[in-house]
Amino acid sequence: MLIRFQLDLAIPEKVFNKISKERKAAFISEVRALRALAVKINEGKPNEEMTVKARYHKCYHDEGKACEPEVEI
Numbered sequence: 001m002l003i004r005f006q007l008d009l010a011i012p013e014k015v016f017n018k019i020s021k022e023r024k025a026a027f028i029s030e031v032r033a034l035r036a037l038a039v040k041i042n043e044g045k046p047n048e049e050m051t052v053k054a055r056y057h058k059c060y061h062d063e064g065k066a067c068e069p070e071v072e073i
């Protein structure tokens with residue numbers, strides 16, 4: 001049995017910029033630490049799932065422009 005997190009949070013830049021540097025750093029740090037504990041579901045099998053990923057990017061979907069490259073956490 002696994003505890004599986006699935007997050008996809010698109011936060012407006014203006015709102016995100018109001019979050020303190022410390023809080024952002026703590027979130028990134030904790031995500032990175034949890035990622036290190038994560039495993040792939042069905043690793044090595046045809047139905048393997050990539051359940052060890054955490055990324056963010058600057059997203060311009062709403063503006064119809066290309067997004068910036070994803071950054072691994």
Ligand SMILES: [Zn+2]
Binds near residue numbers: 057059060067068
């Ligand atoms: Zn995007």
